[in-house]
Amino acid sequence: MAGELSVQRAVSEVIQEVRLRNAQVVAWLRIALRALTLGLYGWAVLHAEALFNAPLFINALHLAAAIAVLVLLRRRWRWREAALGAAVLDVIVVATAGWRAVAAPAPGGVGLSVGYLLAVMELMIAFAAVCLPMRQVAALAGAAAAWQVALALRAGLPPEYVVLSVLTFLAFAFASVWSGQRMVGLAAHLAADAYAARLVLEHRDVLARANAEIAAQRDAVLAAQRQAEVLAQLLVHDMKSPLAAVLQYQALVAEALRGRPGLSEAEADLALAGAEARRLSDMLGDLLLLSRLEAGQLRPSSDPVAIGDLYRAVALTFAARAAERQVALAPACEEDLVALLDRDLMRRLVENLAANALRYCRAGDRVELGAARGGEGLALWVRNTGAPVPGELRTRLFQKHAGSDRREWHNVGLGLYFCRLVAEAHGGAIALVDRPGWSVSFEVALPAAVLSLRGEVAAGGAAR
Numbered sequence: 001m002a003g004e005l006s007v008q009r010a011v012s013e014v015i016q017e018v019r020l021r022n023a024q025v026v027a028w029l030r031i032a033l034r035a036l037t038l039g040l041y042g043w044a045v046l047h048a049e050a051l052f053n054a055p056l057f058i059n060a061l062h063l064a065a066a067i068a069v070l071v072l073l074r075r076r077w078r079w080r081e082a083a084l085g086a087a088v089l090d091v092i093v094v095a096t097a098g099w100r101a102v103a104a105p106a107p108g109g110v111g112l113s114v115g116y117l118l119a120v121m122e123l124m125i126a127f128a129a130v131c132l133p134m135r136q137v138a139a140l141a142g143a144a145a146a147w148q149v150a151l152a153l154r155a156g157l158p159p160e161y162v163v164l165s166v167l168t169f170l171a172f173a174f175a176s177v178w179s180g181q182r183m184v185g186l187a188a189h190l191a192a193d194a195y196a197a198r199l200v201l202e203h204r205d206v207l208a209r210a211n212a213e214i215a216a217q218r219d220a221v222l223a224a225q226r227q228a229e230v231l232a233q234l235l236v237h238d239m240k241s242p243l244a245a246v247l248q249y250q251a252l253v254a255e256a257l258r259g260r261p262g263l264s265e266a267e268a269d270l271a272l273a274g275a276e277a278r279r280l281s282d283m284l285g286d287l288l289l290l291s292r293l294e295a296g297q298l299r300p301s302s303d304p305v306a307i308g309d310l311y312r313a314v315a316l317t318f319a320a321r322a323a324e325r326q327v328a329l330a331p332a333c334e335e336d337l338v339a340l341l342d343r344d345l346m347r348r349l350v351e352n353l354a355a356n357a358l359r360y361c362r363a364g365d366r367v368e369l370g371a372a373r374g375g376e377g378l379a380l381w382v383r384n385t386g387a388p389v390p391g392e393l394r395t396r397l398f399q400k401h402a403g404s405d406r407r408e409w410h411n412v413g414l415g416l417y418f419c420r421l422v423a424e425a426h427g428g429a430i431a432l433v434d435r436p437g438w439s440v441s442f443e444v445a446l447p448a449a450v451l452s453l454r455g456e457v458a459a460g461g462a463a464r
Contacts (some may be wrong), residue, residue: 010075012306014190020076023073024074027069031066032057034062038063058093058096066086087127090128094120099151101153121169126172130180134177141170147236149166223394249275254270254271271320305346306337307338308337310346311350315331315354317351320357322358326363327358327359327367330368333372338451339378339450341423349423356415356442357440360386362386368382368438377446377447380444381444385438388439431445
């Protein structure tokens with residue numbers, strides 16, 4: 001709607017500008033004709049040795065008015081009223097001259113005078129047609145036609161002459177009005193085309209500036225991301241050495257306390273501290289793997305992996321934590337299920353999912369590590385009966401910076417994002433699926449190409 005109004009406004013402005021310029025041209029023509037007529041009248045008056053003549057005075061006034069109208073048009077001050085006033089004055093002057101000509105016919109008779117004035121009146125209507133709106137020109141043409149009838153009747157001309165002259169005048173007036181409107185319409189079309197072209201150029205420039213701003217913002221974001229990744233890698237690298245020292249001292253203290261009476265509780269706490277330190281070390285390793293996976297620098301290997309063995313190893317890793325939380329953690333898969341996978345990456349994926357499950361489980365809950373052949377490949381899952389995932393978090397669960405306003409879910413994103421990258425690196429996908437009897441079920445769908453034969457495990461193990 002706003003665009004249509006803008007186009008209409010632009011077209012209206014162009015039409016007004018065309019009419020103004022036409023009015024200025026007509027004003028110059030009017031002055032030239034009046035000056036010529038005034039010169040002829042002046043020569044006639046001087047030749048007759050008369051000091052004053054009414055037509056001479058009227059032409060002088062009309063010339064002065066024409067000059068005044070031109071000044072107003074040039075200054076653009078109330079130019080529409082000035083153009084209309086000039087056209088009305090033209091009609092009045094010609095009508096007055098015709099009325100006087102009929103009263104005092106020129107040599108050649110009344111018919112010649114009426115015909116000449118009819119031509120002059122047609123010229124005035126033609127002038128008006130290129131300067132004024134159609135309604136105003138039509139009103140002037142109607143008044144001029146009525147004047148033509150009155151003038152012919154006063155001159156006593158035959159009825160057929162009156163009808164013919166009026167029809168001729170109306171035909172000329174119609175042609176003049178039609179031509180003027182066609183000219184204005186052409187100007188309007190040109191204005192609309194020019195306005196549309198200008199809008200296209202403006203929109204192109206705006207789009208170019210927007211694209212440049214977006215590109216600059218993208219470059220800034222990418223630069224900031226690269227800096228953040230470099231900083232993360234430096235931090236991880238610097239943290240691994242002191243963390244390794246902590247694990248080493250933890251092992252030394254645990255060895256020193258082993259078997260001493262009354263320190264079993266301290267040994268348990270120390271073992272828990274060691275487990276958490278190793279978990280932190282694994283998280284640091286995930287950060288390094290994340291940056292390599294995101295950059296496409298890490299391609300998974302294709303080792304024959306027995307899924308049952310993998311799940312039992314993960315279950316053993318989390319056995320102490322599951323027992324502490326009183327959560328049942330058990331694998332559930334076919335014993336002969338083998339797949340060509342990157343052993344380390346897939347173990348980290350399953351460990352991340354198991355760690356998340358234990359974090360949100362309470363006493364009496366269950367965690368299942370499952371796998372099965374599917375119609376389209378291999379399905380792996382980690383399910384639990386703990387706290388369900390909040391609804392507002394499900395849509396962005398596997399994004400890099402997921403998180404939630406709820407405190408217990410605020411740092412959920414990075415591990416699941418890592419799992420997504422690992423699944424995609426193997427040509428698969430990970431999703432949160434609703435399963436009856438389970439609060440949460442994370443399922444990894446892998447293509448059929450990863451399925452292998454049981455005998456390849458032994459061959460792979462012998463080779464290593």
